[in-house]
Amino acid sequence: LSLFTQLLANALVVEKQPIMSSLPQRPLILKTGVRFSVRVRFLANLPEFKCLLKVKPVFDKDVEEIKTVKWFRHFDFNSDECKVLDVDSPNGDLVTEFGHMSLKEIKGRAKGSIESRLAVTEELHIIKFVTEFRHVGLELNIEASTLPVVVISATTQVSSAWASIMWNNMLSTGDSRNLQLFVDPPPLTWEQLSQVLSWQFLCTGMRELDENQLSVLRNKIVDDPDDLVHWSKFSKNENAWLWIDGILDLIRKHLVDLWRDGSIMGFISRERTAELLKEKRTGTFLLRFSESKTNGAISFSWVDNANGAPFVHSIDPYTKDELEKTSLPDYINTYSLRGRKSRHTNPLLYLYPDIPKDTAFGHYFTNTAEKMLAVDGYVHRKRGDFSDNPTPPPSPPREPNTDMEMEMDFETKTLEWNGCLTCRDLKN
Amino acid sequence: LSLFTQLLANALVVEKQPIMSSLPQRPLILKTGVRFSVRVRFLANLPEFKCLLKVKPVFDKDVEEIKTVKWFRHFDFNSDECKVLDVDSPNGDLVTEFGHMSLKEIKGRAKGSIESRLAVTEELHIIKFVTEFRHVGLELNIEASTLPVVVISATTQVSSAWASIMWNNMLSTGDSRNLQLFVDPPPLTWEQLSQVLSWQFLCTGMRELDENQLSVLRNKIVDDPDDLVHWSKFSKNENAWLWIDGILDLIRKHLVDLWRDGSIMGFISRERTAELLKEKRTGTFLLRFSESKTNGAISFSWVDNANGAPFVHSIDPYTKDELEKTSLPDYINTYSLRGRKSRHTNPLLYLYPDIPKDTAFGHYFTNTAEKMLAVDGYVHRKRGDFSDNPTPPPSPPREPNTDMEMEMDFETKTLEWNGCLTCRDLKN
DNA sequence: ACAGTTTCCCGTAAATGC
DNA sequence: TGCATTTACGGGAAACTG
Numbered sequence: 030l031s032l033f034t035q036l037l038a039n040a041l042v043v044e045k046q047p048i049m050s051s052l053p054q055r056p057l058i059l060k061t062g063v064r065f066s067v068r069v070r071f072l073a074n075l076p077e078f079k080c081l082l083k084v085k086p087v088f089d090k091d092v093e094e095i096k097t098v099k100w101f102r103h104f105d106f107n108s109d110e111c112k113v114l115d116v117d118s119p120n121g122d123l124v125t126e127f128g129h130m131s132l133k134e135i136k137g138r139a140k141g142s143i144e145s146r147l148a149v150t151e152e153l154h155i156i157k158f159v160t161e162f163r164h165v166g167l168e169l170n171i172e173a174s175t176l177p178v179v180v181i182s183a184t185t186q187v188s189s190a191w192a193s194i195m196w197n198n199m200l201s202t203g204d205s206r207n208l209q210l211f212v213d214p215p216p217l218t219w220e221q222l223s224q225v226l227s228w229q230f231l232c233t234g235m236r237e238l239d240e241n242q243l244s245v246l247r248n249k250i251v252d253d254p255d256d257l258v259h260w261s262k263f264s265k266n267e268n269a270w271l272w273i274d275g276i277l278d279l280i281r282k283h284l285v286d287l288w289r290d291g292s293i294m295g296f297i298s299r300e301r302t303a304e305l306l307k308e309k310r311t312g313t314f315l316l317r318f319s320e321s322k323t324n325g326a327i328s329f330s331w332v333d334n335a336n337g338a339p340f341v342h343s344i345d346p347y348t349k350d351e352l353e354k355t356s357l358p359d360y361i362n363t364y365s366l367r368g369r370k371s372r373h374t375n376p377l378l379y380l381y382p383d384i385p386k387d388t389a390f391g392h393y394f395t396n397t398a399e400k401m402l403a404v405d406g407y408v409h410r411k412r413g414d415f416s417d418n419p420t421p422p423p424s425p426p427r428e429p430n431t432d433m434e435m436e437m438d439f440e441t442k443t444l445e446w447n448g449c450l451t452c453r454d455l456k457n
Numbered sequence: 458l459s460l461f462t463q464l465l466a467n468a469l470v471v472e473k474q475p476i477m478s479s480l481p482q483r484p485l486i487l488k489t490g491v492r493f494s495v496r497v498r499f500l501a502n503l504p505e506f507k508c509l510l511k512v513k514p515v516f517d518k519d520v521e522e523i524k525t526v527k528w529f530r531h532f533d534f535n536s537d538e539c540k541v542l543d544v545d546s547p548n549g550d551l552v553t554e555f556g557h558m559s560l561k562e563i564k565g566r567a568k569g570s571i572e573s574r575l576a577v578t579e580e581l582h583i584i585k586f587v588t589e590f591r592h593v594g595l596e597l598n599i600e601a602s603t604l605p606v607v608v609i610s611a612t613t614q615v616s617s618a619w620a621s622i623m624w625n626n627m628l629s630t631g632d633s634r635n636l637q638l639f640v641d642p643p644p645l646t647w648e649q650l651s652q653v654l655s656w657q658f659l660c661t662g663m664r665e666l667d668e669n670q671l672s673v674l675r676n677k678i679v680d681d682p683d684d685l686v687h688w689s690k691f692s693k694n695e696n697a698w699l700w701i702d703g704i705l706d707l708i709r710k711h712l713v714d715l716w717r718d719g720s721i722m723g724f725i726s727r728e729r730t731a732e733l734l735k736e737k738r739t740g741t742f743l744l745r746f747s748e749s750k751t752n753g754a755i756s757f758s759w760v761d762n763a764n765g766a767p768f769v770h771s772i773d774p775y776t777k778d779e780l781e782k783t784s785l786p787d788y789i790n791t792y793s794l795r796g797r798k799s800r801h802t803n804p805l806l807y808l809y810p811d812i813p814k815d816t817a818f819g820h821y822f823t824n825t826a827e828k829m830l831a832v833d834g835y836v837h838r839k840r841g842d843f844s845d846n847p848t849p850p851p852s853p854p855r856e857p858n859t860d861m862e863m864e865m866d867f868e869t870k871t872l873e874w875n876g877c878l879t880c881r882d883l884k885n
Numbered sequence: 886a887c888a889g890t891t892t893c894c895c896g897t898a899a900a901t902g903c
Numbered sequence: 904t905g906c907a908t909t910t911a912c913g914g915g916a917a918a919c920t921g
Contacts, residue, residue, distance in 0.1 A: 328835065372798065
């Protein structure tokens with residue numbers, strides 16, 4: 030009988046962890062005032078209890094740690110403690126889904142000094158589901174707990190919150206749950222962290238990080254001889270995660286295709302970019318994420334050998350809202366350098382190492398020639414970025430020219446050099 | 458004494474009509490759940506009543522019409538009927554401001570057939586402020602009412618709501634207030650309506666509509682021999698107002714400067730545009746609003762005499778979100794036509810009738826040459842739209858050329874025609 | 886099925902608190 | 904004062920509802 034009681038006491042489990050409908054990829058983050066859902070299952074298949082078990086959600090129930098750590102915020106549910114009966118599921122189990130839960134903060138937390146307090150995204154909370162089991166004289170309080178959740182109030186906090194969830198998940202083994210984990214957060218090994226990071230790119234863009242990319246990240250994040258990554262490095266002071274998550278968001282919104290295709294080298298230093306490109310022919314380019322913009326931006330770098338010595342240039346990175354109306358492939362396809370006499374040429378020809386631009390991106394181009402035709406009486410326009418050609422012009426070195434001569438284009442110059450006719454001949 | 462009572466009974470007035478903090482230019486539109494404020498003043502300067510008069514707002518108080526017209530929605534205030542005492546103002550009057558009011562709908566309105574019901578933006582409601590006056594045996598209920606308001610639930614309804622407010626304002630003279638105005642809305646004369654419209658452009662862009670612009674609008678809106686405009690034409694079926702308000706919003710967000718300067722002809726038919734431009738020199742252009750896009754869009758049209766006969770072209774109109782990152786002056790400044798050999802030229806030279814582009818828009822250009830320099834190791838880029846040149850090339854008519862010859866640019870062609878050298882000479 | 890209307894909720898800006 | 908956090912609310916989209 031005691032064993033039976035034991036079993037019953039653990040029969041209630043949280044089957045689907047709390048999840049905001051708007052953040053399906055980021056469970057366990059709850060925003061105040063925004064709906065989330067949780068599913069609870071009663072493992073013991075006892076159909077006779079159908080509709081007899083009332084489950085009630087309680088926020089931070091019995092969390093002594095938090096009552097001690099007075100500066101944790103307090104929350105409660107908006108919907109009047111919606112108690113719900115268990116009902117039958119397809120395979121006969123007792124199951125119920127809390128589909129309309131949301132949280133509100135109970136104001137008036139004790140004011141610890143700003144120093145002693147954790148950031149709100151480092152507070153770990155839990156939701157417990159409790160039910161009373163009464164049968165043949167047996168009376169039992171059964172409860173189940175969610176994994177630790179982070180409660181935020183604005184979407185700007187999602188990144189930090191997800192860092193906490195991931196960190197906690199990597200560290201919690203079995204039942205040990207420490208809601209005060211971030212009071213003194215243990216480090217992770219690079220081995221552990223790199224797996225999580227790679228998995229994030231898999232979820233977001235259907236492709237993991239390759240060895241080169243991981244190695245660049247490792248150099249950025251690990252500065253410990255034991256290969257340990259400290260929480261402060263990851264998500265506090267230097268905030269490597271914020272930068273990475275900006276890139277994940279960039280991929281999610283605008284670059285899923287290219288990332289999946291493996292067309293984005295992405296994580297590669299500027300120096301290495303130059304090294305790689307300098308050995309390739311003019312027009313070879315690659316895509317890399319900006320390291321300075323913390324909100325996700327991507328740039329292309331290309332090599333130009335026009336002057337004999339190779340020059341490598343990088344475009345001012347594209348941000349999310351620039352990619353909103355025009356896709357990166359289209360920017361690549363229409364980018365041009367303005368040379369003399371307003372002549373434009375596109376310096377991007379081969380995706381590193383040597384894939385023709387059209388092969389790599391052709392099916393993503395939307396600005397096809399047909400669309401340029403006038404429709405509805407309006408002249409169609411292409412959006413295109415352009416720059417003044419940053420590569421010094423090729424030898425032979427120019428003699429001191431007048432402005433008018435500077436206006437000459439390559440074609441005419443060539444004629445001139447061939448001695449066919451002089452500039453002055455042309456002028457009259 | 459009776460006169461005194463009369464005076465007192467009218468002493469309470471709504472000094473500042475209900476206004477959403479987020480819609481300062483559009484008073485009398487209230488969105489459920491969004492804060493608005495009202496100020497009430499007690500005209501009788503009786504300092505001894507300071508803090509004795511409690512004012513209470515009531516929604517649709519005593520509106521018999523609405524109780525009859527059962528299908529009007531019902532509302533109440535969110536903040537618990539915030540009664541507030543009057544306090545002293547700078548010049549001694551008794552004044553109070555309700556600064557944190559908001560509405561919620563009371564569900565359960567009677568269900569009239571969809572036919573018999575007004576659109577929600579045609580429902581007119583009022584808020585009354587009531588107070589009890591007690592002094593030396595005199596007991597008096599004093600109240601003041603706002604002008605009719607329209608209650609909406611989403612910002613997409615603002616346009617229609619404002620149409621109702623304007624229409625009602627033009628029609629209500631003195632105290633007559635008919636909350637059922639839109640059950641059978643009287644028409645306005647074009648004289649009345651044109652003044653309102655012009656005033657809207659003044660508020661939004663600091664410049665009224667000129668005669669030509671009004672005349673275009675008149676042709677669009679008036680189809681009545683008596684110069685009357687009917688509500689259905691203005692804001693129901695054809696919804697001229699929706700189109701105009703889209704343009705107002707476009708001006709508010711992106712074109713205040715140009716509109717104030719008078720650089721935007723705006724309301725002008727395509728035919729008239731062609732007529733005007735055809736008499737001007739190549740490169741003359743003007744700005745006009747798109748008549749087909751109902752959400753506010755602006756296009757430029759220019760004339761090209763390259764082929765002898767003048768061609769007038771119009772660019773695919775720019776919408777609000779295209780103007781979000783790049784201003785219209787910058788689009789104008791960087792627009793280019795791609796001719797042969799990828800040579801680009803900007804066909805926009807003179808704002809109609811003959812103002813050089815730089816004179817009209819020069820101080821609004823942000824893409825100045827200096828900004829093109831590489832900064833931070835990145836090559837700067839300009840955003841520019843371009844099109845394939847839609848004007849047929851000039852005579853002499855071309856003989857059947859090969860593709861290679863098509864690639865030749867004008868310069869070389871000229872040389873060729875001059876007999877200086879032939880294409881074949883160049884090729885080897 | 887559908888159109889008019891409301892709700893939901895992100896993302897940004899402003900307000901608040903400490 | 905500055906920073907961390909919350910509130911406010913436009914705007915787009917989904918959900919509702921007759």
